[in-house]
Amino acid sequence: DAKTTQPPSMDCAEGRAANLPCNHSTISGNEYVYWYRQIHSQGPQYIIHGLKNNETNEMASLIITEDRKSSTLILPHATLRDTAVYYCIVRVDNYGQNFVFGPGTRLSVLP
Amino acid sequence: DAGVIQSPRHEVTEMGQEVTLRCKPISGHNSLFWYRQTMMRGLELLIYFNNNVPIDDSGMPEDRFSAKMPNASFSTLKIQPSEPRDSAVYFCASSFHGGNTEAFFGQGTRLTVV
Numbered sequence: 001d002a003k004t005t006q007p008p009s010m011d012c013a014e015g016r017a018a019n020l021p022c023n024h025s026t027i028s029g030n031e032y033v034y035w036y037r038q039i040h041s042q043g044p045q046y047i048i049h050g051l052k053n054n055e056t057n058e059m060a061s062l063i064i065t066e067d068r069k070s071s072t073l074i075l076p077h078a079t080l081r082d083t084a085v086y087y088c089i090v091r092v093d094n095y096g097q098n099f100v101f102g103p104g105t106r107l108s109v110l111p
Numbered sequence: 112d113a114g115v116i117q118s119p120r121h122e123v124t125e126m127g128q129e130v131t132l133r134c135k136p137i138s139g140h141n142s143l144f145w146y147r148q149t150m151m152r153g154l155e156l157l158i159y160f161n162n163n164v165p166i167d168d169s170g171m172p173e174d175r176f177s178a179k180m181p182n183a184s185f186s187t188l189k190i191q192p193s194e195p196r197d198s199a200v201y202f203c204a205s206s207f208h209g210g211n212t213e214a215f216f217g218q219g220t221r222l223t224v225v
Binding site for chain 1: 115144146153154156159167200202204213214215216217218219
């Protein structure tokens with residue numbers, strides 16, 4: 001079972017920041033937080049991941065709370081092409097560990 | 112690198128026929144995953160290989176499903192005999208096990224069993 005809880009859907013205006021929350025209250029100390037997205041009918045696309053520090057790359061920023069029980073994915077300037085289902089996953093990168101996908105958040109970027 | 116390559120992209124077959132889905136992982140990756148996606152059940156892991164060895168096949172629905180990885184650059188998922196309820200999009204993903212690394216997904220095979 002997925003170890004995360006996400007809102008089923010969110011809307012965001014084009015050009016504004018999209019902030020997608022994720023709760024992972026049972027996260028263990030050695031589990032990473034990963035974010036993927038899936039644009040309609042395509043394969044899931046990796047966005048970003050982190051352990052406890054905030055992370056930023058060319059796609060997004062990941063903010064993890066100090067207690068690590070929740071995180072927020074930030075798309076700084078959402079475009080229509082960011083409309084997708086966003087998945088938050090917690091995972092230990094150990095032998096035999098896989099990526100377990102929950103239902104995710106369906107983000108709609110509106111013009 | 113061309114990424115994870117899956118073939119065919121679309122497959123339509125009749126119930127009872129054998130279906131083989133193919134996957135070429137990213138060169139240098141040593142972990143390979145097969146997932147199935149349906150509207151009802153979302154993305155489900157079917158099987159996971161590490162260094163060509165199946166590690167976790169608990170997600171394989173039943174004996175009609177089998178997966179092989181004869182070498183580091185090729186894997187197959189076979190369904191025999193196929194049934195209409197097997198209709199889904201099947202994704203293959205690969206990663207490098209040995210660090211906190213991400214998995215990269217192929218574009219999927221859309222299977223329709225009629």
